[in-house]
Amino acid sequence: MRALVTGCAGFLGSHLSEYLIANDYYVIGIDNLCTGSAENIRNLPKKKFKFVKGDITKKIKVAGKIDEIYNLASPASPLHYQRMPIETMFANSLGVKNLLELAIKKDAAFLHTSTSEVYGNPLIHPQVESYFGNVNPIGPRACYDESKRFAEALIINYQQRFGMKTRIARIFNTYGPRMAINDGRVMPNFIMQAINNEPITVYGKGEQTRSFCYVSDTIEGLYRLMKCNYSMPVNIGNPQENKIIELAEIIIKLTGSKSKIIYKDMPKDDPERRKPDISLAKKLLSWEPKIGLEEGLSKTIPWFRQFVRKQPKR
Ligand code: UDP
Numbered sequence: 001m002r003a004l005v006t007g008c009a010g011f012l013g014s015h016l017s018e019y020l021i022a023n024d025y026y027v028i029g030i031d032n033l034c035t036g037s038a039e040n041i042r043n044l045p046k047k048k049f050k051f052v053k054g055d056i057t058k059k060i061k062v063a064g065k066i067d068e069i070y071n072l073a074s075p076a077s078p079l080h081y082q083r084m085p086i087e088t089m090f091a092n093s094l095g096v097k098n099l100l101e102l103a104i105k106k107d108a109a110f111l112h113t114s115t116s117e118v119y120g121n122p123l124i125h126p127q128v129e130s131y132f133g134n135v136n137p138i139g140p141r142a143c144y145d146e147s148k149r150f151a152e153a154l155i156i157n158y159q160q161r162f163g164m165k166t167r168i169a170r171i172f173n174t175y176g177p178r179m180a181i182n183d184g185r186v187m188p189n190f191i192m193q194a195i196n197n198e199p200i201t202v203y204g205k206g207e208q209t210r211s212f213c214y215v216s217d218t219i220e221g222l223y224r225l226m227k228c229n230y231s232m233p234v235n236i237g238n239p240q241e242n243k244i245i246e247l248a249e250i251i252i253k254l255t256g257s258k259s260k261i262i263y264k265d266m267p268k269d270d271p272e273r274r275k276p277d278i279s280l281a282k283k284l285l286s287w288e289p290k291i292g293l294e295e296g297l298s299k300t301i302p303w304f305r306q307f308v309r310k311q312p313k314r
Contacts, residue, residue, distance in 0.1 A: 005030070008051065028049075109166070129170070129235055203267060209274060213237045
């Protein structure tokens, strides 16, 4: 099998490329390195992996056959997409259109990574795929939420007009090794702060919730979705829900940190609660996450320790 993975040098893209190669794929990876890092793909075997520095919003040319396209090319952390709002919107609109056209040309199956952000600040809990969401179209998260929603609509309409094989994964918060240490998300922030014994920055009172899925579970879910003949969106996430303040306490405990918790302003439009209903994924894909939060953190913390800041000598 030959797959195209866009965003291959990112956190999820690099894990997915590795997974596909381990499953005997030849992978062509595209990334413009706006948030990804060449370091993430440095160890992939040259015989099984080809890297192309490129941007999906520009013309994409790939020689030879492609059986499957996995689209993971988009900034995903609030810090990054708010720094590159227009680029993010074009990646999820023009970029997705270009990939859909490529999929038609190559007769390839196309999997798009959408997001739990399509539910916005949800009024239904847990979030089920049939929920339309509660999104502010002009808020600070709109460049991401709305463009991901546009991408879903575009894919569904291409699927209906051209009868192509498309898949849409709505990914909930995922964590693990290779997250960028400075992408501003809660996992890198808290883990880096804890291992450096610096204050842990909880936004608001930390009462807001998220449900964190370990990266290997997410990747397995994406792969199974690609193999499943279902073109409507499917939630991929871990239904174990935690308050952000609880996450801070767990990370302090697991790292043996001396950090204190400090409270900062809550960002505008930050969703209050988030938890996937994964009944559909369980039924369609015979999939559910295997790795709980503490186990996943124990696999993630050692990776961040390589970036520990040197403490000044007293
Ligand atoms: N958060 C926090 N402190 C931080 C970074 C994030 O309290 O240093 C909170 C943030 O307000 C949100 C949650 O953690 O409620 C998850 O934020 P993240 O940026 O990781 O992802 P999101 O799910 O909001 O896209």
